[in-house]
Amino acid sequence: MFFVDTIELSGLGNRSYLAGGERTAVAVDPPRDIDQVIAAAARRGVRIAYVVETHVHNDYVTGGLELARITGASYLVPADARVSFERVPVRDGELADVDPGAGLVLRALATPGHTPHHTSYVLEENGTAVAVFTGGSLLIGTVGRPDLVEPRLTEHLARAQHASAHRLAAELPEETAVLPTHGFGSFCSSSQAEGSSTTIGKEKATNEALTRDVDTFVADLLAGLDDIPAYYTHMGPANAAGPAPIDLTPPAVADAGEIAARLAAGEWVVDLRNRVAFAAGHVSGSFNFEAEGQLATYLAWLIPWGKPVTLLAESPEQLAAAQRELVRVGIDRPAAAATGGPADWLPEGETPASFRRAVFADLATRHPAEGVVVLDVRRDSERAGGYIEGSVHIPVHTLHRRVDEVPEGEVWVHCAGGMRAAVAASLLDAVGRDVVAVDDSFDAAEKAGLVLRTS
Template sequence: MSAPPIHPLVDEGLGNTAWLIDLGDGRALAVDPPRDLRALRAVAERRGLTVAYAADTHLHADFLTGAVQLAATDHATILASADGHRAFDHYGLHDGDEVDLGGLTLRALTTPGHTDEHLSFLLLDGPTPLGVFTGGSLIVGSAARTDLLGADRTEELARAQYASLHRLAALPDATAVWPTHGAGSFCSAPPGAARSSTIGTERATNPLLAAPDADTFVARLVASLGSYPSYFARLGELNRRGPAVITDGPMLPALDVPAVRRLLADGAVIVDVRPVADIAAGHIPGAVANPLRPQFATWLGWLVAPDTPVVIVRNPDQDPADIVWPALNIGFDRIVGELAGGMPAWRATRAEVSTTRLVTPDQMPARGVLDIRQHAEYTSGHLPRALHLELGHLPQQAGAVPSEALTVMCGHGERAMTAATLLERAGHRDLSVLVGGAEDWATATGQHLEEGA
């Protein structure tokens, strides 16, 4: 039998894939569903499917599980590791346990490394493996990171990951590999567009599986690890306890200017989600820019403390659901509302407005450059003599940035605009933002980029 219809549900912002498996009788299995179930529900409705099972491969650090929501609203049975000690009703699985899906079988395989209680789920037709949902164990071209439980456990978990990958690699070559983490995920290391693979392909091409021994594997995996969002530290426990069930659609209450001013006086933060050009043309002083795009939630959770009330500034054509759902997906539930009427309403009160200069690569003034990309991005090619400080570290280290005229840059401009507003909040002035990235500068100027740190 060939594999049943399997629908990948890719979250480009978090770099993850949830999987919806059509069991052939109107029922479906969801693997690693997120709390934001909009994409999953759209596919299920289109296919006439009811989610009967929701399987979580591990206690996720980068998003809240949607399994609890599916159990409450769809009466789905939650499948997860018994070793995860989840505090809600679920069917706890141990190594080798099997679940009859009605013609197909799901077998639990313990594959620790990314987390202690990590399971992979092997989908079987009789004795024949069709594919394996590997979560954060074996992923396309690599393996998921092993430092989420602390630096003191990174090597121990990397060695467990080595054993888990080799256990999975012993499956038949034709077995499909359906991981959760992929390109763009801070839980995984490699770039690349592929979201699935096969055991045979991974055995032939995955550099970690090519490591001759555990020591080499550990060294390669650990060397690939960069920084990750601060909110990762709290989501695992929230997933163990179980996210609250959402009974009403997410709302973005309208707040007039006086109400916003009162909230700001009490410690709230403005998050401006408009496009870069709009923010540059005029934003509320002290606002944090976070242009709405797939990566919006990652930077919201990384840069704004989870207990800080947030007021949104948006344009009328930006859907509130695309703001609130991604925030809830990462456990950020302190968005208290939006500025009614947006920036036109703020300007109408003759309140102060801040602006930020945008420059193209051929317009860059002779001034300092602050590159706020991730370390791997920076070392792959940066402007000569550019200062480097990752955006995720900027709220704590803004005081270390020289108080001189600076052009802030990233890969395109969105993160640079965020950085510029964070620097403005810290008292920096005379800032500009580069529209474009390092390669655009090199093309425009004919100059070479520098590599390395």
């Protein structure tokens, strides 16, 4: 009898897996904070015999090398991946006995496309395929994006994705569970699809890589590719070099004076509280990245790489969770941190800064009007589906470099749901702009009477 445990990395939109039998197991695409994988193995009472990577990841720092070192497991990495550490190179068709007593075998299946060396792993029980770990190849309703390696390779890799999807569909039984690493909100996915589980049979019926001819599929795939988070450029090299162990001990404590000094030095001070609390009162000059949102993705995307960051959290627990999220994307150690609230973070007698929050119905009473700026911080692909007439468009991941492009006036900033608008509002508030954060679903804009246009 076999098991497969899923380890969710919801902030990054990824999954890792632990699979095995009664005695031994394999960890697939493990996160950098490997303690949760070790804990999962302990709950099962199994030894991790193998750690495998489907590819050199471009969206997060792997924990595979360290997990293999600590557990003594064999570290399987696709043979054609260019890495600088010792590993077991894996080639198409090679087998690994995950749990011989349970008849569990892992079979490598070359599935290039997301990267040139991408490899899926078929879990077989007594010779029958029961699951396939597809990494960034075949996802739920879509495939992994092919444009993260090198622009000159993108179309070639897109065609390889189509071929790899068809190989999986042709060689595996329809009831085989498909277990991807990406596709649950990850920017490594070429598009987003609904659902949390699937099989080869379901994908054959619904996945465009399997229902469309290669030319149509490739054209649509390339046309639909979205922005690439800036920090991705650092992830592949970090993984190829071999990531260092992490340190999740609490950072140095910053008092009000040090927080002010770090702001004055141009460092980033990031408030992790929810956007409602931040708007009501915060340290002037600090930025709001909610701990409960896509903290790692958006902070790593916006912050100049290597810039010192001080974290402000409501509690030690919130701070610890944020540290864990950030090490996954290579932000290894906060320069300092503080917990509590604005009263604890500001010099005595200093008043917290604040800005207004609103909904689209409120905006409809103010726009259009002289001196009112509507700032849309969604991505290009989102704006193409409809935008407020007369609005200015600056995607949130570029705003920190382009604040001077925001016209003078009272800035009403919106996104699709409120989280990114709060980030943008904090960036504008930090430079002294009069800002209103629209905390509302964009679906409500037209209902509120605002005029929408399409490109």
